[in-house]
Amino acid sequence: MMDMIKAKLMMDMIKDNDFIKDPNIPGPTKEEIRCLVICKSQVTRKDTVVEVGCGTGGLTTEFAKRAREVYAIDKNQQALKITRKNLEKQGLLDNVRLIEGNAPQILGEIPEYDILMIGGSSGELPAIIREGSKKLKENGRIIVTSILLETRAEAVSTMKQMGLSPDVVDVSISKGRIMERGTMMTALNPVAIISVQKK
Ligand code: SAH
Helix, strand or coil: CHHHHHHHHHHCCCCHHHCCCCCCCCCCCCHHHHHHHHHHHCCCCCCEEEEECCCCCHHHHHHHHHCCEEEEEECCHHHHHHHHHHHHHHCCCCCEEEEECCCCHHHHHCCCEEEEEECCCCCCHHHHHHHHHHCEEEEEEEEEEECCHHHHHHHHHHHHHCCCCCEEEEECCEEEEECCCCEEEEECCCEEEEEEECC
């Protein structure tokens, strides 16, 4: 019975509308994208996750539910505030450390980890991937979510230069809004999920 409850908790995603939002901070990553990111990360209770660019905390909360511990980094203090509020709302503050700082510099101060999640990079993606992979454990995973076209290309070429072969997925989700006359479909922004395992 306990296992069934645990399994259900792992499957449950937080609804987009349940997040507290700040108009100045991007996110949360939409539910269906969070779902895929969690799948691709293969996160388990044993894993330490480092997230660069926690934004609203969309992914932070999902990782906090499933990982041993999460280090959530953002260069913007306002993003850390809203992430904290969302973690608090979901009762998930216990295993998350919120760190104000700029990646890649801040990555040197964090112990080894199993998953590096990059959701923001401000033009520094190659350095974040390279620096971040130093403390990534053997068989650890790097995941990059990207809205910008350039970020996709940068992620792939950096990983290739490192001798890695990334998995690249571009996701376009449309959601239905039930109305009297029918179901109105609305498209969300396409997002790319680039993931790779360190071998
Ligand atoms: N995935 C998040 C949204 C991320 S928004 C969610 O689901 O809510 C991207 C965030 O990355 C922004 O808050 C921005 O401040 C942060 N960011 C961008 N470049 C960064 C860098 N080099 N170091 C730390 N944080 C960074």
